Amino acid sequence: MTDNPVEPGGTVEEETTVPGWQPAPWTLPRTAAVDNLADALRGHGLTEGGVRAMARAAVRPDDMRRRLTDPAELRVQGGTLLIAETRLWSATVLPHPANPREYGHRQYALSGSGTRRSALVEPRSAPGGTAELEMRAGTPSSLAQRLEDAKGRLVRDNPLAQDIAVEGVLQPLTVVPLTVVHENGHPDCALLIAADGSSRISAVHELLDYRPAKIAYEWGADDRKLRGEISRWARLVRKQGWAELTEDERCKIRALSVPARVVVGFLPDARTGQMFHTAVRNFIGLTHIRPPRPYGPAVENEAKADAVLDSLAEPGRSTTAHITEAEKRWFAGTTSREELKTAGLGHELDIRAEEIVRSLLGGGIGTARRVNEGIRSLTAKQRPKREERVDVAVELILRPMRTGLSDDAKFVRPRRAVLQRAYRLPEIEELRAEVRWEGPGTDGRALEKLRDAALDEADRGLGDSGRLGPAQTELAVKAAYHMAMAEPMALQREVFGGGEEDDDRGAATVLRAMLSRRRGILQAYEAVRAGRAGERLHEVDESGSLMVTAEGRPRILTDALVRHAYSGGPVPLEDSRVGGKAASVSWACVRESVDRLRRDVDGMARVPVEEGGPSFVSQEGWDPSQVKDARDALDRVSRRIAGWADRAEERAEAAATES
Incomplete structure (x- = not known):
């Protein structure tokens, strides 16, 4: 497929009158082609939910089926991802529900103040050793709200819609199947998520006016509705022709499908035996935490923190796990205060802070090695410094406090800086x-x-x-x-830069x-x-x-x-x-x-006059008599302490004269 094909019957001159990419006319694939692709996917050991999600998502099922015979290999730390490069319908791919770019805005249950709707559990490897993820969610509405929140923030923080509206999505998304298990008994939901590319797919959905909940639970459960959504755009292009479409319609059609690297298999390194979800996270980390697009120090430390907890909780070949699964959830902030009692863990946040410091920074070189393994899995740094381990520990400590205060930089930043310096106390290592x-x-x-x-x-x-x-x-x-x-x-x-005193x-x-x-x-x-x-x-x-x-x-x-x-x-x-x-x-x-x-x-x-409005006192002022009383009191104090300065100057002058 070329980047700028000319529609049959058109000319180059006609194309130049309409700026932006003109995709080849999309056609709805035949049902038989979708079924053939599903049969081929089953041969890769995928679950039935993963098979169905992938087969219905392919723009050209026959092309994807051919690529499955010799999938490309994508090397990541801990293993190799097997991928098939193809195009997927945008109405079948969702942003990552636990996108690391969201770390700084997440709610953690341990804070005791946040709602549970945002406190989703991180995806884990699906049982059976397949190249699929599994995530637990309370109800469909909780997942839908989380996806909606993620989309809104991604569109706001990383706006890509204008570029995509003109050129479509240029770089392929890395897409992974995810099964959502609902705790309220709702049937499991098989999705395709962008392990890398959540900002791009969120911008696409913004252009097409797609709601994540509709993709996950309406079109995801009904092939007829999904095919109807795709078909209406294909009919529109055939009926009117590209030149007769409005610019808004062209923007939507450019976003109708996305290039993707679909993960269809995983080969873990024999030496490490790493699990699939860890390999996926490593890939995300190497893509974003390292250049070209860093997340920023605080979010980087959050991502490293989860990788470190995984490293500490997983037993080695000849060693036991450094922390238990219950401690891992406690340190991660995903355990509610009520659950702490059952687990026999402390609810005092300073005890949790001390246990995190002890587990990540204490214990000498043995602990440092385990923590460094987690950091290296995302950054590929050969020798992470102690300061980096301290910063990771502090970010875990701040999670409950930061919930609800993620946008209050004046409160969070100085406290982060102080704890990062305080916990460099060398004695902590012992x-x-x-x-x-x-x-x-x-x-x-x-x-x-x-x-x-x-x-x-x-x-x-x-x-x-x-x-x-x-x-x-x-x-x-x-x-x-x-x-x-x-x-x-x-x-x-x-x-810094103060006087001698x-x-x-x-x-x-x-x-x-x-x-x-x-x-x-x-x-x-x-x-x-x-x-x-x-x-x-x-x-x-x-x-x-x-x-x-x-x-x-x-x-x-x-x-x-x-x-x-x-x-x-x-x-x-x-x-x-x-x-x-x-x-x-x-x-x-x-x-x-x-x-x-x-x-x-x-x-x-x-204090604003109204939400988002100007300052109340700048616009309305304040009672003159109250202001006068306050100023008189301040003037009396000012004159009094000014007298102390005058007396000190007099004594200094007298001392200078005597000398």
Whole structure:
């Protein structure tokens, strides 16, 4: 088939008057040709559902049947995909229901806040060893909604419709059969999905006004309706001729079919014994996570995270699995909080964070090798760095928190950055599965036991020697999670390009200094306790009691206070209540209040008049008397602290004169 054939009876001059690709007239294949193709597909060991989905999808069944006699080989990491290159009707192919490009917007059941409609399980290899996938879905409506959401976001984030409207789909989609098993008893549904090319097929469906639910459940269940949809376009071209079609009709006809590499078989490498769904994901990863079209760092780490979990959960030839299937689902965020109780897993998110860190980053070189295997399956990197393993662990940790906040970059990004730095603490590598004080299913006093063990390690000088003990490290990991999630954040990134007096220590260094002190251990314990209770984090003194401001209120824990209290010196800072040290701590509270006021004003300015409209206060203003009261109060504070600056300048001038 040529790219720009001239319709019989036409001329080159006539063709040039209509811009864009003119496909050869599509014809509806004979039923006998479809049946012959189905017989040939059965010879490749496919299920009856996969056979039917492929046979009815082929634009030229006879051409595809010939290609089945000598399928092309597509090498991927872990095996070889056997493919037949042909054209498929667009009304038979769907975007991948779990497209990796959607990672950053998924809902995870563990968050306890998302709806289950978006929390679909990742496709697995179909039983029987065929080159097919299988996915479980609650109901047809849940899958239909997921497909609709995926299509909408793909069309919005990766708009291709204008190009396809002119030239059709140029690069072939990699198409794989998928069987959907419905948990509500609805009959299984056999689909063809674009393992690679979901953006392209979504743009095609947008041009043709196709709804994914109609393709999956209406045309997928009724060949007569599918053939009727194709036939009406073929009749239109025959009746009117290409030149007489409207431009909108031409755009739709160009999108009526797509080039495809249909996967009809899979040959796993004998050495690895990799499963089909892993090979498909590896192919997707090598296509998108590596150039030419990266997904972006956060989504790349999400994709790597699932590959790493697969690697950790699969036993090796001579080794057992590193994590159980239940732990894999817990780490992936696909286990709901109700299901955690049955599985005997903890519902506290800091315990989950510590278990992820322990499983992906602890255990020394043995764990690193298993994690690197998962990363290499998508990136082909020979030597992934430790920082990359840390980033993957952090992305798993953020999944429950990120659900519902995927578009709030101001909230997510700084917390991602802090945890990525905090969990580079070298002592984490020495965490072992058999040595832990508080893990899933432990009693209610386990946190206190962890605190006491960390205090004992500090009394023995661990931390000052340059290395934290295992209890100190476990408590540091859990406290870092809550300190990063808090508002305001009690642990932040180091300062870049600051003055000599700015604290430019990284988060891991601050944690080590903090957990080396008895007061810091009590502070970490309080951060975990308060974080689990949903309370704000407050500063504690040497005895673990809450510190209070001059007004008698508990002092909110901030990054400035943490860095001031745990400066990393050989001895802990005294709990000063007089003099410069006490004043500098109070000044940190003043700065935090000013910053919070600025954020609150910015937040009020962003309140719209209506959804998507302009700022309310920019358009409507605010009550003058209330604004005057606020400004008078701010003016009094401003004049007062300006006096402090004047006094400091006077003293500096006097000192300079004397010298």
